[in-house]
Amino acid sequence: MDDQTVLKKTPLHALHLSLGAKMVPFAGYEMPVQYPAGVLKEHLYTRTDAGLFDVSHMGQVVVKARSGTYADAARALESLVPVDILGLKEGRQRYGFFTDENGCILDDLMITNRGDHLFVVVNAACKDADVAHMKAHLSDCDVTLLEDRALLALQGPRAEAVLAEFWPDVVDMKFMDVCDASLHDAACIVSRSGYSGEDGFEISVPAENAEQIARALLEDLHCMPIGLGARDSLRLEAGLCLYGNDIDTTTSPIEASLEWAIQKARRPGGERAGGFPGARRILDELTNGTSRRRVGLKPEGKAPVRAHAKLFADSEGKTELGEVTSGTFGPSVEGPVAMGYVPAQYAEPGTQIFAEVRGKYLPMTVAKLPFITTTYKR
Amino acid sequence: MLKFTAEHEWLKLEDGVATVGITSHAAEQLGDLVFVELPEVGAELTKDGNAATVESVKAASDVYCPLDGEVAEINQAIVDDPSIVNSDPQGAGWFFKLKLKNASDANALLDEAAYKDLIA
Numbered sequence: 025m026d027d028q029t030v031l032k033k034t035p036l037h038a039l040h041l042s043l044g045a046k047m048v049p050f051a052g053y054e055m056p057v058q059y060p061a062g063v064l065k066e067h068l069y070t071r072t073d074a075g076l077f078d079v080s081h082m083g084q085v086v087v088k089a090r091s092g093t094y095a096d097a098a099r100a101l102e103s104l105v106p107v108d109i110l111g112l113k114e115g116r117q118r119y120g121f122f123t124d125e126n127g128c129i130l131d132d133l134m135i136t137n138r139g140d141h142l143f144v145v146v147n148a149a150c151k152d153a154d155v156a157h158m159k160a161h162l163s164d165c166d167v168t169l170l171e172d173r174a175l176l177a178l179q180g181p182r183a184e185a186v187l188a189e190f191w192p193d194v195v196d197m198k199f200m201d202v203c204d205a206s207l208h209d210a211a212c213i214v215s216r217s218g219y220s221g222e223d224g225f226e227i228s229v230p231a232e233n234a235e236q237i238a239r240a241l242l243e244d245l246h247c248m249p250i251g252l253g254a255r256d257s258l259r260l261e262a263g264l265c266l267y268g269n270d271i272d273t274t275t276s277p278i279e280a281s282l283e284w285a286i287q288k289a290r291r292p293g294g295e296r297a298g299g300f301p302g303a304r305r306i307l308d309e310l311t312n313g314t315s316r317r318r319v320g321l322k323p324e325g326k327a328p329v330r331a332h333a334k335l336f337a338d339s340e341g342k343t344e345l346g347e348v349t350s351g352t353f354g355p356s357v358e359g360p361v362a363m364g365y366v367p368a369q370y371a372e373p374g375t376q377i378f379a380e381v382r383g384k385y386l387p388m389t390v391a392k393l394p395f396i397t398t399t400y401k402r
Numbered sequence: 403m404l405k406f407t408a409e410h411e412w413l414k415l416e417d418g419v420a421t422v423g424i425t426s427h428a429a430e431q432l433g434d435l436v437f438v439e440l441p442e443v444g445a446e447l448t449k450d451g452n453a454a455t456v457e458s459v460k461a462a463s464d465v466y467c468p469l470d471g472e473v474a475e476i477n478q479a480i481v482d483d484p485s486i487v488n489s490d491p492q493g494a495g496w497f498f499k500l501k502l503k504n505a506s507d508a509n510a511l512l513d514e515a516a517y518k519d520l521i522a
Contacts, residue, residue, distance in 0.1 A: 062433050067459065326437055327457070328436070330462065382455065
C-alpha cells in the first residue's frame with residue numbers, strides 16, 4: 025500500500041486513540057494492533073475474563089430474495105457456498121466459504137437465517153469482491169453491504185456476564201444463536217460466536233451508537249479492549265483459519281481440513297449435492313481425500329515458527345513437504361504454535377517433521393487442533 | 403563508558419569488553435518478548451552483522467552487532483525468561499559481552515545525549 029492511500033476508519037477510531045492504541049493499516053483500514061497492555065496480556069485476559077474487539081472493518085451484508093422468502097435467498101446463496109443454508113433454522117448461524125471454479129476458497133464467511141433474509145459477515149479485505157460476486161450471481165436477490173453499522177466482538181469466559189448487565193436475555197443464547205437485542209436503546213444483532221476459541225458474542229450495532237456501547241462494555245471491571253495482534257494469536261491457538269494466510273484461492277476446503285463445514289445435504293448422495301462452483305473437485309475430494317492437508321504444528325523448542333517457513337521430512341532440508349501458513353507464540357499454550365500444509369501421509373497427529381528457521385531445521389510435531397480447550401456454550 | 407547505536411543497542415565498555423543490550427526504547431517498541439536467541443560464546447561477530455534474534459507474539463526482529471569482536475559471555479537468563487529484557491532492558495536484560503577487536507572503535511558510537519536526541 026502506498027502512502028497516498030487514505031485508510032478508512034471504523035466508527036470506533038476515536039475510541040481506540042483515546043485508549044492509547046497503536047494503530048496499523050489492515051485491509052484498507054486503520055486498526056488497533058494493540059493497546060498499552062500489550063499483545064501478551066490482552067491475549068491472556070481474553071482467555072480468563074472478557075476482551076472487546078473492534079471488527080467493524082468486516083463486511084456486514086444483507087441478502088434478500090425479491091420474492092421475500094428466506095428459502096429463495098438460501099437456495100440462491102447455496103449456488104455459491106457449499107453449505108446447507110436452506111436447512112439453517114431461523115436465528116441460527118453457520119460457517120461457510122465462497123468457492124471458485126477450481127474448487128478453491130474465495131473467502132470464508134458467517135451466514136445467518138434472519139427469518140425473511142440472510143445476514144452474512146465477510147472478511148474486510150474481500151468484502152467488495154464478495155458483494156460484487158453475490159450481485160453478479162444472485163440475480164433474484166438484493167445484496168446490500170451495510171455501511172452504517174459497526175461490529176463488536178466480546179470474547180471470553182466472562183463475556184456473558186458482561187453483556188448480561190445490559191441485556192439479561194443473553195443467558196438463553198447458545199453457540200451460533202443469533203437474535204435482536206436493544207442495547208442502550210439501539211437496535212443490535214447479537215450472535216453467540218466469535219473467532220477466539222472462547223465463548224462470546226459478535227454484536228452488530230448502528231454506527232452512531234458504537235462508541236457509547238463499546239465504552240459501556242469497557243466500564244465493566246472484567247472487560248478490556250483487545251487489538252488485532254491478540255486476535256491473531258487467539259484464533260491460531262483455537263485452530264481457526266485466517267483468510268489470506270491459511271486459506272485462499274490455492275487451497276480447497278478439503279485440503280484446508282474444513283470438510284466439517286459441508287453438511288450432508290451438499291455432499292455426494294445428499295438432497296442438494298453439489299451445485300456450487302468447483303463442486304466436481306470438492307465432491308471428489310470428500311470421497312477420495314486430498315494429497316495434502318492443513319494441520320496443526322507444535323514446534324518442540326521455544327522458537328516461534330512463522331508463516332512461510334518451509335517444512336521438511338528430515339532434519340537436513342532434503343525432502344520439502346510444504347510450508348507454515350500461520351505461526352506465532354501462543355501465550356496460553358506458553359509455547360510456539362503453527363499451522364501449515366503437509367502431504368496427507370504426514371498429516372497424522374504425532375508425526376515429526378522439521379521447519380527451516382534462520383538456516384536451522386527445528387523439529388515440530390503434527391498436532392490436533394485446537395491447541396486450547398474451547399469454551400463455546402453448546 | 404556507556405554508548406548507543408542508531409539500531410537501539412547500548413554498550414557498557416570496560417577494559418576492552420562491551421556488555422551489549424537493547425535500549426529501553428527498543429524494548430518498549432518490541433513489546434513483550436517471548437523468545438531470545440543469542441550467539442554462541444566464542445563466535446566472531448562483525449559490526450552490523452546479525453548477533454541475536456528477539457521475538458514478540460507478533461514478529462521476529464534481529465539484533466545487530468554494534469562493533470567487531472568475539473563473544474565472551476552470554477546472558478542465559480534472558481533465554482530462559484525473555485520478559486527480563488522488558489522489565490530491565492539496560493540492566494539484568496543484557497544480551498552478551500563482546501571482547502572488542504579494537505576498543506577505540508567504540509568512540510565513534512553515540513553518547514547518551516545523542517541517542518536521546520535520535521529517539522526524541
